[in-house]
Amino acid sequence: MGLSRLAALHGVATSAPSAGTGAPVPDATVVAVLGALGVDATTPGAVQDALAAAESAARSRLLPRTVVVWDGEPPPGALTALPPGTTLEIALEGGGQAPPLRMRVAAPPGGAASAGAGREEAPPPAWWSPPPLGVHRLAARAPGGRSGSAVLVVAPAAAPRPPRRTHGLLVQLYSLLSARSWGMGDLGDLADLAAWSGRTLGTGFVQVNPLHAAVPGRPTDPSPYRPSSRRFPDPVHLRVESVPEYGHAEDRSILDDLRQSAAALGDTVLNKGALIDRDAVRDLKYQAFDVLRRVPLTPGRRAAYCDFLAGQGQALEDHALWCALAEIHGPDWHRWPAGLRDPRSPETARARRGLLDRIDLHSWLAWLTDTQLADAQRAALDAGMPLGIVHDLAVGVHPGGADAWAQQDALAPGMSVGAPPDAFNARGQDWGLPPWRPDVLAASGYAPYRGLLRGLLAHAGALRIDHVMGLFRLWWVPEGRPPAEGAYVSYDGEAMLAVLVLEAHRAGAAVLGEDLGTVEPGVREALARRGVLGTSVLWFERDWAGTGRPSAPEQWREDCIATATTHDLPPTAARLTGEHVALRHSLGLLTRPLAEELTADAADTAEWLGLLTALGLLPEDESDEEGAVRAVHRYLLRTPARMVGVWLPDALGDRRPQNLPGTWDQYPNWRLPVSDSEGRPVTLEELATAPRLHRLMALFAPRPGGPAPRHDGPGPLR
Numbered sequence: 001m002g003l004s005r006l007a008a009l010h011g012v013a014t015s016a017p018s019a020g021t022g023a024p025v026p027d028a029t030v031v032a033v034l035g036a037l038g039v040d041a042t043t044p045g046a047v048q049d050a051l052a053a054a055e056s057a058a059r060s061r062l063l064p065r066t067v068v069v070w071d072g073e074p075p076p077g078a079l080t081a082l083p084p085g086t087t088l089e090i091a092l093e094g095g096g097q098a099p100p101l102r103m104r105v106a107a108p109p110g111g112a113a114s115a116g117a118g119r120e121e122a123p124p125p126a127w128w129s130p131p132p133l134g135v136h137r138l139a140a141r142a143p144g145g146r147s148g149s150a151v152l153v154v155a156p157a158a159a160p161r162p163p164r165r166t167h168g169l170l171v172q173l174y175s176l177l178s179a180r181s182w183g184m185g186d187l188g189d190l191a192d193l194a195a196w197s198g199r200t201l202g203t204g205f206v207q208v209n210p211l212h213a214a215v216p217g218r219p220t221d222p223s224p225y226r227p228s229s230r231r232f233p234d235p236v237h238l239r240v241e242s243v244p245e246y247g248h249a250e251d252r253s254i255l256d257d258l259r260q261s262a263a264a265l266g267d268t269v270l271n272k273g274a275l276i277d278r279d280a281v282r283d284l285k286y287q288a289f290d291v292l293r294r295v296p297l298t299p300g301r302r303a304a305y306c307d308f309l310a311g312q313g314q315a316l317e318d319h320a321l322w323c324a325l326a327e328i329h330g331p332d333w334h335r336w337p338a339g340l341r342d343p344r345s346p347e348t349a350r351a352r353r354g355l356l357d358r359i360d361l362h363s364w365l366a367w368l369t370d371t372q373l374a375d376a377q378r379a380a381l382d383a384g385m386p387l388g389i390v391h392d393l394a395v396g397v398h399p400g401g402a403d404a405w406a407q408q409d410a411l412a413p414g415m416s417v418g419a420p421p422d423a424f425n426a427r428g429q430d431w432g433l434p435p436w437r438p439d440v441l442a443a444s445g446y447a448p449y450r451g452l453l454r455g456l457l458a459h460a461g462a463l464r465i466d467h468v469m470g471l472f473r474l475w476w477v478p479e480g481r482p483p484a485e486g487a488y489v490s491y492d493g494e495a496m497l498a499v500l501v502l503e504a505h506r507a508g509a510a511v512l513g514e515d516l517g518t519v520e521p522g523v524r525e526a527l528a529r530r531g532v533l534g535t536s537v538l539w540f541e542r543d544w545a546g547t548g549r550p551s552a553p554e555q556w557r558e559d560c561i562a563t564a565t566t567h568d569l570p571p572t573a574a575r576l577t578g579e580h581v582a583l584r585h586s587l588g589l590l591t592r593p594l595a596e597e598l599t600a601d602a603a604d605t606a607e608w609l610g611l612l613t614a615l616g617l618l619p620e621d622e623s624d625e626e627g628a629v630r631a632v633h634r635y636l637l638r639t640p641a642r643m644v645g646v647w648l649p650d651a652l653g654d655r656r657p658q659n660l661p662g663t664w665d666q667y668p669n670w671r672l673p674v675s676d677s678e679g680r681p682v683t684l685e686e687l688a689t690a691p692r693l694h695r696l697m698a699l700f701a702p703r704p705g706g707p708a709p710r711h712d713g714p715g716p717l718r
Contacts, residue, residue: 002047003030009054010037011438011490013473016420017518025487032478033487036412037437062086062140062148065442066495069154071133074124078150080108086142090152093134103129130154133502135445151445155498156505158531161559162462162642163386166204167700169197171648172224172567172658173208173237174276175674178684180241182262183269183281187372188239189684190389191379196688198383201697205461206380207390207645209567211237211373213319215398217331220278222670223659225394225466226432228331228401231455232319233373235365236281240288242375243368245295258288270681275671293361308367315451316363318343318406324358325351332400343406373459380461387461387510393452395467396433410440410448414479417470421484422518425662428475428483435474438491446499453500457507468513468532471496472523493526501530512561512643516540533642534560538632539575539608550611553638562641564632564650567658571647572629573677574655576605583657587666611635626653626677626692633699644700651693653677 004014007030014025031041039054040046067078074080079088084107092098106127124130131154138152176185176193190208197203212227213234214220227234240246240258249255262284268274297305309316321343322333329336339347352359373389380388396417397403404411411434418430441449456463465471472493477486504511511532515524524534534557541551556562564572570580581601585594592600609628612618615638618631629650636644649658654675660667673681676692687693 002044002051003027003041006039006041006047006051006054007034009051009058010034010039012037013488013490016486016488017422026481026485029478029481029485029487032414032481033412033476033489036415036476036478037439037489060146062142062146063138063150065439066151066153066446066492067138068494068498069131069152070498071130071154071156073157075128079105079128080125082140083142086140089139090131091137091139092132093136101129101131103127133505135450135499135502137445151442151495153446153495153498153502155502158529159501159504159511160508161531161533162204162510164204165642166386167644167646168203168205168207168385168387168390169193169648169651170207170563170566170645171209171674172670173211174224174278174670175658175672176648176684176687177266177270177673177681180239181266182240182259182284183265184236184276184278185684186239187237187369187376188242191372191376193684194376194380194385194389195383198380198385200688202384202701204385205387205390205643206385207462207464208392210392210394210466212394212397213402214278215331215401216282216323216326218279220282221398222276222278224392224670226396226398227394227403228322228398229319229403230394230397231315231403231452232366233369235289235369236278236285238285238365238369238372240285240292242372243292244301245292245297248295249291251291251294254291255288258284269673270683275668276673277671289361289365293364305364305367308370309363312366315406315455316366317359319402320359320362320366321348321352321355322402322405323362324355326402327358333405334400341405343408370458377459377461385461389460390462390464390512391456391460392464393456393466395470396431396435399432399434404434407448410436410444412437412476415476416479418475418477418483418486419517420475420486420488428477428486430477430483430486435476435489436491438489442492442495446495449496450499450503453503454507457503457509460507460509462510462512463504464512464514465500465532466514468515468527469517469519469523471500472520472526493523497526497530497532500532504531516566528557528559531559535566536560536562536639536641537566537569538562538564538636539569539604550608552611553615553635554640556639556641558640558642560641561643561645562636562639563645563647564629564636565647568661570657571654572632572650573625573653574657576609576625576628576632577655578602578605579655580657583660587660587663589660589662608632626695629653630696630699633696637699646696646700648687649674651696652682652687652690653692655679 007014012030012033014030016023016025034041039050041050064078067076069075082105084105086105088103090101104127106125108125133154133156136152138150141147173190174184176189178189181189194206210224210227211233212224213229213232215228265280269276325340333341339345340351342348377388415435416430417433417435419428421428471491473488473490475486476489477483500511513527513532513534515534536556541556542548543551574580578598578601581597584590590597609618612631612635617634652674656672658672659669663669675681682690
């Protein structure tokens with residue numbers, strides 16, 4: 001009983017979802033999770049001591065760790081419930097010479113019983129003076145001497161939404177090669193795709209995979225969802241020839257040789273059936289970077305670089321130092337010499353002084369990547385896109401990478417993020433990503449989280465949040481235990497959401513949340529209220545509370561991006577033909593006999609095709625797979641979704657998924673080029689003239705000589 005109470009006080013759940021009921025979390029898991037939160041629960045005596053301390057702190061606390069104020073809404077109950085006469089002092093974000101704001105809590109009209117009642121409908125109390133948007137520090141002193149402090153997050157009521165209904169392309173950038181890219185898609189290709197599709201197809205956005213910095217090594221982990229750093233992008237995405245210093249390099253013969261090697265590398269992917277080889281691409285590009293770095297920067301570019309360094313501060317210094325140390329000691333900081341495992345140790349400081357040249361290289365590459373990201377977004381907006389580039393935020397980082405090293409005080413030691421057992425994975429999942437400690441986040445004023453968001457939003461028209469439910473709770477798996485023996489740990493969801501909305505507002509960017517799978521009750525409603533769009537995938541949109549049959553398009557929610565598939569699901573052509581079942585069977589991934597799986601899949605597909613036919617969206621012969629793909633997208637256009645996303649491989653008939661969950665070396669995850677229905681890789685130049693793509697995208701385009709596309713409601717955008 002004491003352990004359960006202690007866990008509850010620290011946001012650790014002692015039961016987990018299991019077949020619709022709450023299964024108890026093992027005591028050993030609870031003890032381990034509490035330990036990662038700095039709470040000793042290893043003995044009955046330790047539990048009692050920790051419980052007494054936690055309950056005493058809860059009783060004496062005048063304010064919660066974080067107070068959230070939504071702009072235009074009355075103050076929260078944490079403030080209106082304070083004793084009358086309590087003085088509040090707010091130190092504004094940024095400090096400087098701005099004087100603190102002061103106010104005094106007054107008794108509510110009608111007595112204390114009405115305090116907080118009907119807060120959202122009632123006008124704010126007369127004593128309340130709304131502070132400006134930002135993350136501030138709040139201090140309170142109540143009559144009698146009690147005092148407290150908190151982080152005060154003041155956020156807009158909602159994040160910006162897309163200015164109009166729009167459609168766009170979803171693509172894994174590495175998979176889209178052009179005649180100019182060096183063996184994998186790059187930021188030059190992204191800018192070109194955005195400029196072409198915006199002008200020619202009327203697209204409003206291009207959504208890409210996370211471009212976070214990967215953990216270097218041979219082989220490099222190809223997953224963009226397990227990066228070394230989420231804060232900084234990977235220079236492997238740079239278009240080498242677009243670096244201004246390229247035209248002034250004296251070692252042109254070296255660069256010419258590297259370009260020839262890159263062309264040969266691309267040829268092996270496009271024409272010889274090879275997989276995308278990030279390690280080979282990285283090797284070639286870093287050789288080129290060493291040449292380009294010897295070219296002096298012009299005074300103007302030097303000034304811009306210095307401004308970038310100043311703006312990024314300690315975060316970039318730590319990232320660049322980790323990159324330099326990893327070149328010497330390997331990509332897992334846990335295996336470095338003991339003194340270097342602490343980013344603030346004297347040994348690390350000495351190493352920093354000895355590695356200034358390599359640190360400057362990695363800082364310079366971060367700057368170059370930032371400028372090309374800005375160029376891609378500028379190209380998208382210049383093409384008339386209302387949003388432009390939609391970037392993707394992974395749920396966590398590699399435990400041995402740069403962020404885990406620099407932010408280890410904010411991460412829970414010995415813990416990994418995952419998912420509990422569900423209908424899709426009876427054993428649960430362990431993603432190998434260390435979670436943030438919610439208590440440390442709050443104590444820091446959410447500084448690591450804010451810095452992360454600010455960096456990603458700098459050149460984004462919108463940001464996709466992978467596993468957006470993680471703003472509210474995450475499944476923590478103790479090291480050495482199976483994923484099923486994890487526990488949910490709660491975060492201050494309102495504070496995490498408020499910081500997200502605040503940073504999105506400052507950037508003028510929309511926010512998309514990947515909310516597929518098991519979602520805690522109330523989370524989708526909270527996200528929608530604050531302007532965060534959800535993700536709706538056709539095959540999952542059924543009347544689960546009733547008949548279980550496919551939902552009519554008008555039953556979809558408006559505040560979402562509607563798609564036919566994602567990077568973790570089969571392309572639509574494979575889904576319609578059942579080829580995805582055969583693929584999983586060939587890899588031993590089915591949990592039922594093949595015949596049974598095929599029968600169930602065919603029945604599911606037949607239900608959808610039946611609905612498409614009933615709606616008059618499938619005039620083509622049902623055996624016409626391309627026509628069925630178009631019918632699926634006609635259906636998506638019938639929904640009220642604010643955004644409609646087209647998976648780029650779907651536009652070409654590609655049948656291979658980019659990622660097949662549950663596999664590692666059995667399938668070439670994250671290494672496949674975009675291909676056509678025959679499995680032949682398609683370049684960006686070929687894509688621009690591909691008849692199948694244009695037939696599909698014609699559904700979204702205005703008729704020749706007709707009115708401009710209509711983006712303000714459900715139905716075809718024309």
